[in-house]
Amino acid sequence: xxxxxxxxxxxxxxxxxxxxxxxxxxxxxxxxxxxxxxxxxxxxxxxxxxxxxxxxxxxxxxxxxxxxxxxxxxxxxxxxxxxxxxxxxxxxxxxxxxxxxxxxxxxxxxxxxxxxxx
Amino acid sequence: xxxxxxxxxxxxxxxxxxxxxxxxxxxxxxxxxxxxxxxxxxxxxxxxxxxxxxxxxxxxxxxxxxxxxxxxxxxxxxxxxxxxxxxxxxxxxxxxxxxxxxxxxxxxxxxxxxxxxx
DNA sequence: CAGTATCCTGTTAGATACTG
DNA sequence: CAGTATCTAACAGGATACTG
Numbered sequence: 001x002x003x004x005x006x007x008x009x010x011x012x013x014x015x016x017x018x019x020x021x022x023x024x025x026x027x028x029x030x031x032x033x034x035x036x037x038x039x040x041x042x043x044x045x046x047x048x049x050x051x052x053x054x055x056x057x058x059x060x061x062x063x064x065x066x067x068x069x070x071x072x073x074x075x076x077x078x079x080x081x082x083x084x085x086x087x088x089x090x091x092x093x094x095x096x097x098x099x100x101x102x103x104x105x106x107x108x109x110x111x112x113x114x115x116x117x118x
Numbered sequence: 119x120x121x122x123x124x125x126x127x128x129x130x131x132x133x134x135x136x137x138x139x140x141x142x143x144x145x146x147x148x149x150x151x152x153x154x155x156x157x158x159x160x161x162x163x164x165x166x167x168x169x170x171x172x173x174x175x176x177x178x179x180x181x182x183x184x185x186x187x188x189x190x191x192x193x194x195x196x197x198x199x200x201x202x203x204x205x206x207x208x209x210x211x212x213x214x215x216x217x218x219x220x221x222x223x224x225x226x227x228x229x230x231x232x233x234x235x236x
Numbered sequence: 237c238a239g240t241a242t243c244c245t246g247t248t249a250g251a252t253a254c255t256g
Numbered sequence: 257c258a259g260t261a262t263c264t265a266a267c268a269g270g271a272t273a274c275t276g
Contacts, residue, residue, distance in 0.1 A: 011154075011166070014222025015146040015215065021225075023141075025249070028133040036129075042258050048129070056249065058259060078256085079257045089228075092221070097133065099217040103210070104132025107139075110207075143269070160238050174269065176239060196276085197237045 018096065021067050026052055026060045028100065031090065034070065035097055039085040069093065136214065139185050144170055144178045146218060149208065152188065153215055157203040187211065 022028050026049060033048045034040060040048070046057050061084060064070040069090035075081040086093075140146050144167060151166045152158060158166070164175050179202060182188040187208035193199040204211075 011151070013147070014219045014226060015150045016222070017226055018218040018222040019140060019146040022137060028137040029131070032133045033129070046258095051250095053250065053252090054259065055251090055261090059249085074258095080256085080259080082258060089225075092224070096217045096221050099214045100136040101132045103214050104134070104136040106210070107207075108132060108135055164238095169270095171270065171272090172239065173241090173271090177269085192238095198239080198276085200238060 021064075021069065024060050024063065026056060027064060028097075030060055030064065031069065031086070031093065032097055032101060034084060034086045034090070035094060039083050042082050042084070045084060064090075139182075139187065142178050142181065144174060145182060146215075148178055148182065149187065149204070149211065150215055150219065152202060152204045152208070153212060157201050160200050160202070163202060182208075 022031070029049055030045065033045060037044075042057070042061075045061075046052060046054065049057065061070060061072070065072050068087055071085050071087045071090075073083045073085070075083075140149070147167055148163065151163060155162075160175070160179075163179075164170060164172065167175065179188060179190070183190050186205055189203050189205045189208075191201045191203070193201075
């Protein structure tokens, strides 16, 4: 999904604008966990995302930071300590995250109830 | 974004489950327009998505159909007539689409108000 | 009208190894 | 602990041309 800067194409574009920010295999879940837990360190977050590599976690976090959804706080100490949390802008996404989570739960339940015929 | 079938990993996964279905550059907008207009023919839809190629439109629609969010109705006539609309499942996504659109509008407004310094 | 069929490119994301 | 650096396979998605 190519990132865009201009969403002047009216009608449907706000949807795209939002989705563009959530794009990437892990962004949605990352935001979900930061919303839930408030503040998490790099590896704490990583542990909540089973299967993610450090490289990917770093990349997704940097992108979220770049668009202003996530704040990154570095403590000048050894061993390193870096904390991630939602920015104000990220917090404003709360209702969206909730909507995604709520509908997803329903869908998972529906799929479980009516298993796709083999 | 790799499609998955199992979302048994608890906590954050409903978010992923939803996002997986909306993945692809055009799915969000397609759903938005079908929600708005109810039923649209292939090219009507295409015209609302400036820049999409027929190949992509077909592909995204097939994927949405496959996961059960969109219904495809073919009329046996010449010239061909094919109508797309939200399925019941797709309609149940309404609140999510609205949330995405609403937040996106806010964000676009915010970006316009505070243009990123070059 | 509503697609297919090909070709082609950049990007995504996984695996793996290394570091201040 | 919190990352980098490299390499690679797979795919997304655009361009273009053709068709029942």
